[in-house]
Amino acid sequence: MKKILDKVKSRVDSAEVFYVKSHSTEIGYEGWKLKRSSVVQKEGYSLRVVKNGKIGFAATTDPNGIDQMIDNAVATAEFGEQVDIQFPGAQEFKRPDIFDEAVTALSIEDLIGYGKTFIGFCERYRGIADLMFEAHKTLITAKIANTSGLDDGYSKTVLSWGGYLNRVKEGDVFMIGDGSGSTHLPNLEEELRKMTEPFHRKMELAEEIVTVPSGRMPVVFDPKGSMVLLLPIRAGINGRSVYTRSTPLVDKEGEKIFDEKLTIYDDGTLDRRVGTSPFDDEGLAKRRIDIVDKGVFKSFVFDMVTAAKSGRQSNGCGERGIFNPPSPSLSNLAVATGNTPKDEMIASIDEGLLVEGVLGLGQGNILSGAFSNPVGTAFKIEKGQLVGRVKNASIAGNIYSDLREISAIGDEQSLVYGSLLVPFIRVDSLNVAS
């Protein structure tokens, strides 16, 4: 890292080298059988330079390509973006607990063992549904150094898993499943048992296909289903859309935009969570960011460049891969819990929908807040009871109008994709078409 900086610094105003190395082992089951086992050893460098106030960028995975990378970075700076950024200097970072020896010690056989455990819990669906299971363990080493004196790094472990059942019957398809992740080795047998617990009831409900009338009705979003609502929010708070003034949230900081029951935050400092690290990929400390507080919009998320272009400060949300310059990204997004148990949420509905997943997630113009999606996994609620599965229906709306009134938020959060913490959310009047 030092060597690269030494080589480039006389040719530019300032420079930053980012290095990432990852070593992961993965296994995959398909059709009830272990199908894949792989090892991935990746490493590469990327170099960002500022020359005459303009930014240049280049990257390489070729250990013999460092000099080429330096030349490329200097060459691109001639046409680069004119932005006033100062690379941060060295600082004492708080070190969250994101490394677990036990994860690095996992062998291929251990991962295969988890697959067998999952199959054990799903045995009753053999011949009825197709089974898929994946487990990955990864050791990541990240380093960053710049001409302001920062030269730091961290190591992190990530274990992630996911298991799915896919039932195809007379042209009808029903898919259920779940997955999660952690930086530490949990009691995975227990996690998998809990994960498969709801499968039985859902398979039963899926036998009964019911219809819903078109019109506005109460809709309960399960933590996975609520991605429909969170994706437009995630797009709307991205610092990139601030200076372009393309987000409806422009100039709305401090304004009440949603129901006061809704509080959303991002926290990249939490121990043992996959989105956590001591600093972001530009060397700024991670922190908790209040995005929506009791319905009031509080903050966008910025990296250094989007912040500078918006006349703001980065709030430590720069994320990058080897071949891409940083861009604003969330670490561990969470929706704060409310006070309604999920059973109660459903029990008080006369006629409505429970949505666990939709098709076409993120498609269409989500930046405007709009969503319009056919339901993927959804169940009808009748007189407080789940009565069957709903197909061929769709939900549509716009978060900036439909989340002005939220009737209840669940009293428990669930981990979605290993990094999002989300409770059940109930909206009393949402447009359903069937």
Added chain:
Amino acid sequence: MRERLKKALEKAEGYVEIRVEDSTNSSIAYRNGEIDKISAGTDVGGCVRALAKGGGWGLVHFNSLDNLEKRVEEAIISSKAIQPEEPIELAKVAPVDIEIRAEVEDDPREHSLEEKHRIIKEYDEVLRGSAERLIDTSTTYGDSFSKVFFANTEGSYFLRERMDVLLAVRAMARDGDNVQSGHDSWTSRSTFANVKGKEEHVAHVGQIADQLLDAEEVKAGKYTVILDPRLAGVFIHEAFGHLSESDHIMDNPQAREMMELGRRFGPKELNVIEDGTVEPALRGTIVVDDEGVMCKKNYLIKDGVLVGRIHNRETAAKMGEELTGNARAQSYLSPPIVRMTNTAIENGTVPFEDMIADIELGVYCIDSYGGQTMVENFSFSAGHGFMIRDGKIAEMVRNVVLQGNLFQTLMNIEAIGNDFVWAKGGGNCGKGGQLAKVSFGSPHIRIKDVIIGGR
């Protein structure tokens, strides 16, 4: 490289293949009149895939090419860790020995960064000046040149080069809370010149975004629709093509039944093909796949009847069907899986004027803004649309989301146009976390009883 790969395979037991990729790329992006990204990279890496006797697929992906023999050993260890109940068989294929060179007329690497920068900057100006209410514009240029070297223990060797050059533009317009967008892209496998002379098309993208602000939302309901060739191509790729991927069908008796060869899928005029050999090269043209199987033109639907599907060596052996040349890996970081290449609805006979003439009320759906399928159910957003009233194209509408059941929808195809084109833009198809460069083609098609969602 041929010798290095062969040497690394000398002591290998069972089936082993090595794929090494060496690529360079550069990209320039303008956003709202300012440079947004300019970068250049070199990427080198490899993948060893092993199938030990009685084992499963063992894979090792790596950046460092220093010790290929060691990577081969690691892959064999991975392979032995898996003990499938039934042994994995590979369909027999004659060893290939072929070098496929990129046929480049005008090499982007011979054009200066300064020139590329100037062209993109000018397009961005054209785009920004194309309409009044644009709030966000982006213009992206990218080129890449890659070499893939492949060798396996059966004696196959290939070198496959490809060059790609891309221009993509996107515009967003806003009026109060109403935000609309337009996009387009142009790709070439042979010439830098393809990014030049696109001023009018670039301006059109901004105009569409602006016009959509004033368009009414389409009224939800069931309509007779006409899909433009691009949307029809995306539709056949997404909604039908993915179901033809044998890796999903192979171990799933229900899916096998659903995709039984001989089943009627559409009217007798409907022919759907998959072809990785189309020349001049399209994005999906690969000639030889990532298992060393030569590509060919494959019919999936012929005269409305399902007649084929796409395979890799494992699925073809297991299902006892012919190889099609559809094993593709995004890069050295990915295993080859069953993927589409160039997918198309073949040309029909109905002129557009005849297709539209007797539609009293319908929707003309143009371009694609993304879509998703869950086996037989699909949902697609058109870029935009026009109402069809009394046989004529009427006012523009927005938020045109098509939904439905694939089997019903294919059976409801009423007319296939005589104006076939391969989409000019770039398509990246996602599956199993991998992107594959693909193309799609179609003439206009007319379908009855399509559900259009909306407010």
